[in-house]
Amino acid sequence: MDVREANEEAQAVLDTVGKAVIADREFLETVLLGVLGRGHVLLEDVPGTGKTLTARSYAEALGLSFSRVQFTPDLLPSDVTGTHVFNEDTGEFTFNEGPIFANVVLADEINRAPPKTQAALLEAMEEDQVTVDGDTHPLPEPFFVIATQNPVEQEGTFPLPEAQIDRFMVKTSLGYPELDGEVELLERRRSRDTQSPDAEQVLTTDTVRTLRSVPESVRIEDELLEYVAKVARATREDRRAEVGVSPRGTQRLFETARAQAVLANRDYVTPDDIKRVAQPVLAHRLVLTPDATVNDVDKRAVIERVLDQVPVPTID
Numbered sequence: 478m479d480v481r482e483a484n485e486e487a488q489a490v491l492d493t494v495g496k497a498v499i500a501d502r503e504f505l506e507t508v509l510l511g512v513l514g515r516g517h518v519l520l521e522d523v524p525g526t527g528k529t530l531t532a533r534s535y536a537e538a539l540g541l542s543f544s545r546v547q548f549t550p551d552l553l554p555s556d557v558t559g560t561h562v563f564n565e566d567t568g569e570f571t572f573n574e575g576p577i578f579a580n581v582v583l584a585d586e587i588n589r590a591p592p593k594t595q596a597a598l599l600e601a602m603e604e605d606q607v608t609v610d611g612d613t614h615p616l617p618e619p620f621f622v623i624a625t626q627n628p629v630e631q632e633g634t635f636p637l638p639e640a641q642i643d644r645f646m647v648k649t650s651l652g653y654p655e656l657d658g659e660v661e662l663l664e665r666r667r668s669r670d671t672q673s674p675d676a677e678q679v680l681t682t683d684t685v686r687t688l689r690s691v692p693e694s695v696r697i698e699d700e701l702l703e704y705v706a707k708v709a710r711a712t713r714e715d716r717r718a719e720v721g722v723s724p725r726g727t728q729r730l731f732e733t734a735r736a737q738a739v740l741a742n743r744d745y746v747t748p749d750d751i752k753r754v755a756q757p758v759l760a761h762r763l764v765l766t767p768d769a770t771v772n773d774v775d776k777r778a779v780i781e782r783v784l785d786q787v788p789v790p791t792i793d
Contacts, residue, residue: 478688480691484739487513489680490535491505493538493677497676499654508520508535512689513736515732518621519648519649519761522650522652526651532623533676537677537678538676538680539581539685540684544583546576548584548586548590550589550635554593554596557577559607572609572612577598582622582623587626587637589635590635592635596641598624605620691739692736697734705730709721711783711786715779717765718763721763722762726758729758730751730754730755733758748790756780759780760777763779
């Protein structure tokens with residue numbers, strides 16, 4: 478599959494998901510960047526904006542298996558990964574897979590689970606495998622986590638540690654729709670018999686695997702590699718950031734920029750690709766100083782300033 482074919486497949490997925498989810502095209506593209514870039518997505522928004530519908534619609538359009546885990550304070554790691562159960566007929570313990578054994582896993586309200594359960598996702602998200610009672614079990618390929626959290630209600634929640642936040646390739650939000658969008662939501666509901674819409678299947682599992690390999694063939698010039706590194710390093714020098722973007726974040730910016738080039742139907746990366754994905758890829762990786770936090774500094778403002786300050790290379 479070349480870039481042109483990959484772009485056609487990606488646009489078909491976006492069109493299909495857009496028929497089920499009332500959201501900006503840019504938001505839908507950002508979520509798809511996580512699929513193309515072989516990463517995971519964190520959605521932060523108030524309840525009822527369509528986070529769960531987005532995850533399920535992508536799974537349906539991509540032709541992938543889907544599972545939802547509702548995170549609660551009493552959720553155990555084994556509730557996510559699975560556990561060994563004694564089989565009386567054979568006299569042996571057999572492994573019962575947990576809900577994480579799906580292509581697309583929705584970790585709903587991930588910040589409501591205790592740290593021990595949150596940590597159960599770390600190995601899965603980074604290594605595409607889980608270890609239970611000393612036995613390692615590979616996860617399905619492809620494997621993609623969409624996690625959600627509510628930024629408003631903080632009672633009874635456990636904020637994600639920085640090490641886990643860094644595992645998410647992109648972080649984004651839907652926001653409330655415009656008036657026209659909310660009216661369209663009602664019009665769509667009036668024309669169907671079910672409360673939630675369904676998305677048509679566009680791709681197959683094998684096609685998704687092939688699609689995710691296409692960004693690896695996208696070219697990026699040496700000057701842009703240096704630009705990516707300079708942008709990441711500049712976040713560490715901003716006085717408002719106590720901790721800047723890690724080298725892992727630098728690599729994710731590189732990978733996401735190549736995925737963005739595929740969505741733009743190009744086999745090469747431009748500075749605009751890097752700027753387009755910098756906010757959703759880098760902002761959530763910053764740790765602000767106490768003074769910046771007290772002054773309600775927006776992490777996105779830090780990234781915006783960095784993009785303004787770092788010189789953009791000229792590519793012929």
